[in-house]
Amino acid sequence: MKKKIVALVLLVALLCVSMLTGCTFIKVNEERKANEVMATVSMDYDGQNLSLTVTRNELISYVNYIINLYSQYGMSYDAKSLVEQGLDALISQKYNVLNGMVYLLSLDNRKGVLYKDTAEYKSIYDTRLTPEGVLTIAERYSAIASTNESFVESIDTYVEEYETEQRELLVSSAREELAALYAEGYSVKEEGVAIYHLDGEEYVAGLYQDSFIYDASLTSTDSSTGETTTQPETDYKQIYLKIDLTKGSEERTVYLPISSTAVTTEVDEEAEFVSNYITAKICKVTYEEPVKDEDGEDTYKTHTAEASFTLVTPRTAYSEKEEEDTRDDATILNEGDVKYRYASFSGELSEELQKIADEGQIFKHTYTTYASDAEKDAYRQFREEKKNMYIGFDATVADDPYNTLGYYYLSAFESAVLSAVQHELKRAALTESPVTDAQIEEQYNILVNKQKEEYDILSAEEQVKKFAETIKTDLSTAYYVPIDALLSESFEYNGSTYNYATENADGSVTINMFYISHILFKWDENLNALMANDDRLHDQSDEDLIKEIKTEYLNYLKTNKSKLDFATAEEEGTTLADAFFVNEDGTIAEFSVLDVVAELKEAMAASENPFEVFKEYMTYFNDDSGSMTSSTGYFVAMGDIEHSYDGDDFPNMAIDLYLKLLADGVNPNNSSYVSEYAFTSYGMHIETISFAPFYRINLTDNNGLGVNFALDLDGTVFADSIKDALETNVANKVYSEWTAKYSSEDALNHAVKNEKKLKSLLKDLGL
Numbered sequence: 001m002k003k004k005i006v007a008l009v010l011l012v013a014l015l016c017v018s019m020l021t022g023c024t025f026i027k028v029n030e031e032r033k034a035n036e037v038m039a040t041v042s043m044d045y046d047g048q049n050l051s052l053t054v055t056r057n058e059l060i061s062y063v064n065y066i067i068n069l070y071s072q073y074g075m076s077y078d079a080k081s082l083v084e085q086g087l088d089a090l091i092s093q094k095y096n097v098l099n100g101m102v103y104l105l106s107l108d109n110r111k112g113v114l115y116k117d118t119a120e121y122k123s124i125y126d127t128r129l130t131p132e133g134v135l136t137i138a139e140r141y142s143a144i145a146s147t148n149e150s151f152v153e154s155i156d157t158y159v160e161e162y163e164t165e166q167r168e169l170l171v172s173s174a175r176e177e178l179a180a181l182y183a184e185g186y187s188v189k190e191e192g193v194a195i196y197h198l199d200g201e202e203y204v205a206g207l208y209q210d211s212f213i214y215d216a217s218l219t220s221t222d223s224s225t226g227e228t229t230t231q232p233e234t235d236y237k238q239i240y241l242k243i244d245l246t247k248g249s250e251e252r253t254v255y256l257p258i259s260s261t262a263v264t265t266e267v268d269e270e271a272e273f274v275s276n277y278i279t280a281k282i283c284k285v286t287y288e289e290p291v292k293d294e295d296g297e298d299t300y301k302t303h304t305a306e307a308s309f310t311l312v313t314p315r316t317a318y319s320e321k322e323e324e325d326t327r328d329d330a331t332i333l334n335e336g337d338v339k340y341r342y343a344s345f346s347g348e349l350s351e352e353l354q355k356i357a358d359e360g361q362i363f364k365h366t367y368t369t370y371a372s373d374a375e376k377d378a379y380r381q382f383r384e385e386k387k388n389m390y391i392g393f394d395a396t397v398a399d400d401p402y403n404t405l406g407y408y409y410l411s412a413f414e415s416a417v418l419s420a421v422q423h424e425l426k427r428a429a430l431t432e433s434p435v436t437d438a439q440i441e442e443q444y445n446i447l448v449n450k451q452k453e454e455y456d457i458l459s460a461e462e463q464v465k466k467f468a469e470t471i472k473t474d475l476s477t478a479y480y481v482p483i484d485a486l487l488s489e490s491f492e493y494n495g496s497t498y499n500y501a502t503e504n505a506d507g508s509v510t511i512n513m514f515y516i517s518h519i520l521f522k523w524d525e526n527l528n529a530l531m532a533n534d535d536r537l538h539d540q541s542d543e544d545l546i547k548e549i550k551t552e553y554l555n556y557l558k559t560n561k562s563k564l565d566f567a568t569a570e571e572e573g574t575t576l577a578d579a580f581f582v583n584e585d586g587t588i589a590e591f592s593v594l595d596v597v598a599e600l601k602e603a604m605a606a607s608e609n610p611f612e613v614f615k616e617y618m619t620y621f622n623d624d625s626g627s628m629t630s631s632t633g634y635f636v637a638m639g640d641i642e643h644s645y646d647g648d649d650f651p652n653m654a655i656d657l658y659l660k661l662l663a664d665g666v667n668p669n670n671s672s673y674v675s676e677y678a679f680t681s682y683g684m685h686i687e688t689i690s691f692a693p694f695y696r697i698n699l700t701d702n703n704g705l706g707v708n709f710a711l712d713l714d715g716t717v718f719a720d721s722i723k724d725a726l727e728t729n730v731a732n733k734v735y736s737e738w739t740a741k742y743s744s745e746d747a748l749n750h751a752v753k754n755e756k757k758l759k760s761l762l763k764d765l766g767l
Helices: 002-019 056-072 079-105 119-125 137-183 329-335 351-359 373-388 406-432 437-456 460-470 483-488 525-532 543-556 566-572 593-605 610-621 649-663 718-740 744-749 755-764
Strands: 037-045 048-055 187-199 202-205 211-213 240-247 250-257 263-267 278-292 298-312 490-493 496-499 501-503 509-511 513-522 634-637 683-691 751-753
Touching: 037 056, 037 079, 037 755, 048 056, 048 079, 056 079, 056 755, 079 406, 079 744, 079 751, 079 755, 137 240, 137 250, 137 351, 137 373, 137 406, 187 278, 187 298, 202 240, 240 278, 240 298, 329 406, 406 718, 437 460, 437 718, 460 483, 483 496, 483 501, 483 509, 513 593, 513 610, 513 649, 525 543, 543 593, 593 610, 593 683, 610 683, 634 649, 649 683, 744 751
Parallel strands: 211 298
Antiparallel strands: 037 048, 037 751, 187 202, 187 240, 240 250, 263 278, 278 298, 490 496, 501 509, 513 634, 513 683
16 A cells, blocks of 8 residues: 555655645754755766756655655654655656656757747756756746646735735724724614625615625535535625714714624515516624613623615526537647647747747736735735745845746746656657557457446346446446347336337337436416415326316416526626516516427427527526536436436426337437426426437447447547547556656666755654
8 A cells, every 4th residue: 555655656746846735744944954955866968967956845845745645544654764765756756857858858859849949048047958948838838837826826815815804904993993982881873783885985875786696506515524505695795884873962983894694695575576586685784782781781782784685596508518629639649738839939929829928927926016905915925935935935036037936837847847758758659559440449349348247147127227327327338238138128108018129120229218408497486376275286186187287377487588698697797687688677578488488399390400499498498407517418218217307297208209209200319399398396397309329229249339329419439538548558658668767776876865964854853
């Protein structure tokens, strides 16, 4: 176990050490000692001595990182051994970086685009070689940009801390003023508290906004603790309590910033129902005034201020495909994860190259960079943080190309050298021997045959259930199809007998399992009340009659229409018009559900891409956000496969639709057919087949779906993931072979340890 942990550390330690973050078990508080050189690793190259050093600070950070890992696993360790072994490990890493520099310099495809060849580099280093210099310009920009991200995160954190601190000062000042007034005999007037907000420098009555966009999708649950975090409806930091006090004829006013615990929100029960997405709410803020009770004992009198607001909960938009890498396969292989890796960045740059160059500039952290007091204070703390880490951070150093943050950048450049080596080795290996279709097919068949063994020990009924469970979410692991079991197992539905799969005259098969998308039109508050009082629905067991009665209510069911760009509403504003279509008077527009369904059917029938039309209407009208986040849809299986839907009507209407399509000889994929009304306790649903992957398919000889079988609506195929896995294996193999050439013994032979400094460190640590 220890060997595995150390191996992991060796792979990632350079990056971890460069950031100097994480748990600190060992502390050193002397800058001079912190920057002492513990070892120098060097080698000759083309008449020049290449060298890198291991500092005391690097070693301590590295050992802290290893100790942290050991602690996480509950493992014991000998601190002295870890320090000594850690120094050897860092020497090996530095030696690999030096060999990586030599390797990168030997490659013809990198010549002419290295940073060392630029006038900027030569003005600083002349002909001396550094890890930074052997990177291509794009690789250097990428390393700088990723390092800058950590700096920006630090600055942002300090800005938040500053703003919190300033607010706490305001709270403290207001409470001190209140305490002084109470001591003078002042008391809060009846109805003397009110909700206010700041408009510039002026306090204004009421909440800071009349309505708020509330995105329920931002509610998240921590899987480890089960704790749910919900996006707040209002920002307590923008709410102040205006407190009017009186003492005889004298009056005073204090504006108190409130705490998060002082504010609550609740539904305005007296407000008229408007929409499932529009809620009238009341913001309540409490204040405890210190008073004396009848016995002269100290107690508190609670004052409550209220303000009304409107809460807008927009629908979830249809989930779009993740942004894809638009580069072709040859470019991806050539550039790897650094776009334009071999660009010269000379002359007039394209917009994309200019963006890369801009993001790859050394981080500026001077006072003039920031406008607000919060940002200036954040810079001050950022500077002090780096000073306290004893890495030689000195903001007074002139002409420093790294703005005194060289420790971080130089470490990042060393890591980037090894990343570049990995890329070049992978590129060369796959260029010489690319992954072939035959290899992909072979690996796929291995997966099919392995999964077949899992099915062979099961009964036919169990095989059908296992297959259904495998594809319930997606097809990414459905290599093998138990077609014999699917063809032989039968079930009853509506008085007819069916098999889970059928053979077609052309030799293909159709498996009766598919995915659907749907539009839910929720019952609104008024209709729920009417149905609750409808005696015809009480103790009714005739499902057909229940559907008939519920269908009557559809004549009164209204819906609201979302805007396609409502996802940006929170950033752009908080009015109803940002999220929904509204009337001329600004009220939310209502649409008859029956009219919407008729319009949907007509639009789908007239379109060459009916499913795209359905998706658009989902964005406009769907009251179920869950069905809009999948690359397949909701799974439906005919037969005795258990489901977790709210009643049988929802899957049964999908099955009826599917059977109608088969009877009409229509491909269920991208058809213009929609289901009959399906009812659940939530409301009425209209369904369409989103993905029928098993309609008239041809299996491979070993009953696999095939490497190019479409696995979802995004067109994902097995070949993609298998090729990625095979290429990753090649990359890992060639890099392991490269690093194996440079043993730890060779590294130590190229290193000079400062034994005196090492003993001093061990002594300082009490080891």
